[in-house]
Amino acid sequence: MPDLFTAEVLDTLPKVKAEPHPEMHTDVLVIGAGPTGLACAIEAQKIGLKVIVVDKGCLVNSLFHYPAGMTFFTTPELLEIGDIPFTTALQKPTREEALEYYRKVAEYYHLDLRQYEWVKTVMGEDGKFSITTTDRSARPHDYHTKKVIVSTGYYDLANQLGIPGEDLPKVSHYYGEPHPYYDAEVLVIGGKNSAAIAALDLWRHGARVTLVHREPQIHHHVKYWIKPDIENRIKNGEVKAYFNTNVVEITPDWLVMETPDGQKTIKNDFVFAMTGYHPDFSFLESMGVRFEGPDRLPVSNAETLESNVPGIHLAGVSVAGSRTNEIFIENGRFHGGQIARALLENRAVA
Numbered sequence: 080m081p082d083l084f085t086a087e088v089l090d091t092l093p094k095v096k097a098e099p100h101p102e103m104h105t106d107v108l109v110i111g112a113g114p115t116g117l118a119c120a121i122e123a124q125k126i127g128l129k130v131i132v133v134d135k136g137c138l139v140n141s142l143f144h145y146p147a148g149m150t151f152f153t154t155p156e157l158l159e160i161g162d163i164p165f166t167t168a169l170q171k172p173t174r175e176e177a178l179e180y181y182r183k184v185a186e187y188y189h190l191d192l193r194q195y196e197w198v199k200t201v202m203g204e205d206g207k208f209s210i211t212t213t214d215r216s217a218r219p220h221d222y223h224t225k226k227v228i229v230s231t232g233y234y235d236l237a238n239q240l241g242i243p244g245e246d247l248p249k250v251s252h253y254y255g256e257p258h259p260y261y262d263a264e265v266l267v268i269g270g271k272n273s274a275a276i277a278a279l280d281l282w283r284h285g286a287r288v289t290l291v292h293r294e295p296q297i298h299h300h301v302k303y304w305i306k307p308d309i310e311n312r313i314k315n316g317e318v319k320a321y322f323n324t325n326v327v328e329i330t331p332d333w334l335v336m337e338t339p340d341g342q343k344t345i346k347n348d349f350v351f352a353m354t355g356y357h358p359d360f361s362f363l364e365s366m367g368v369r370f371e372g373p374d375r376l377p378v379s380n381a382e383t384l385e386s387n388v389p390g391i392h393l394a395g396v397s398v399a400g401s402r403t404n405e406i407f408i409e410n411g412r413f414h415g416g417q418i419a420r421a422l423l424e425n426r427a428v429a
Contacts, residue, residue: 108224115395116230118160118415135197205390230394244329257284269353275309289319376400383421
């Protein structure tokens, strides 16, 4: 009787599902789980290849770090990957809708996604690469793959000002949302889209905003509905602006600027240095990828996107070197198809 009772009790307890040992061998390993990386994984899967995707952050990590409530400049169909329609409530999609869309695409294709794993080394040669990653607990993981696709983007590496005080807690190269800066003295450095959007959002939510730009005016590439808005706020004195000006030092309570009228010191609580971002050149170099010209364009085949290292393909902004304004989701999403066709045509992956 006790044995029967024990069996009944055990039968009612929740079952612990044994986790199988994750597969560490694959045909293609994609580094980067942004929209372009996902597109590469999907297209490789479509031709029958086994694919693993690794990312040091979350799914579409760069989009996740965009400002809350941001609206994309483009229309939803230009963000689509994997032949999955992207429907939105309005004409232009929001950040939240994009995050939901890419989650659903990853689910639909059952992508083997390894989030929060940072690729440390890529060794070996075409057909037999060894890749080491570390997870959030610094535990190593070793992968073996025939082909590598690098789609690491550039949003993780901000262009530094190189001035004293840039490492203070009050300074950020990323803008999230305005609420914490209500009734504060906030300085925004830059004159392009991200700087203009941050300045306007901060001002509209009660911050006292000063904009500093090293050029003589707001950049002409600022979105057509944003540019007149920020220019009118400056003209009306609602946002202070210093052009042809550089910040030379940041302190806990002040900052120092070199203006056309000489050096000026102003009170300051927070700084957003919206100075742009750049690809991880050192990571590409560690794999043997070479660069050419002043824009550090990586050597790659324009059709196959294979780099000078056989078996390593580049996708998304990784192909653009310092010219990061040439590759967006809208055109980078097609790189997956280019690479998949190359892999299929040369029958490089058995």
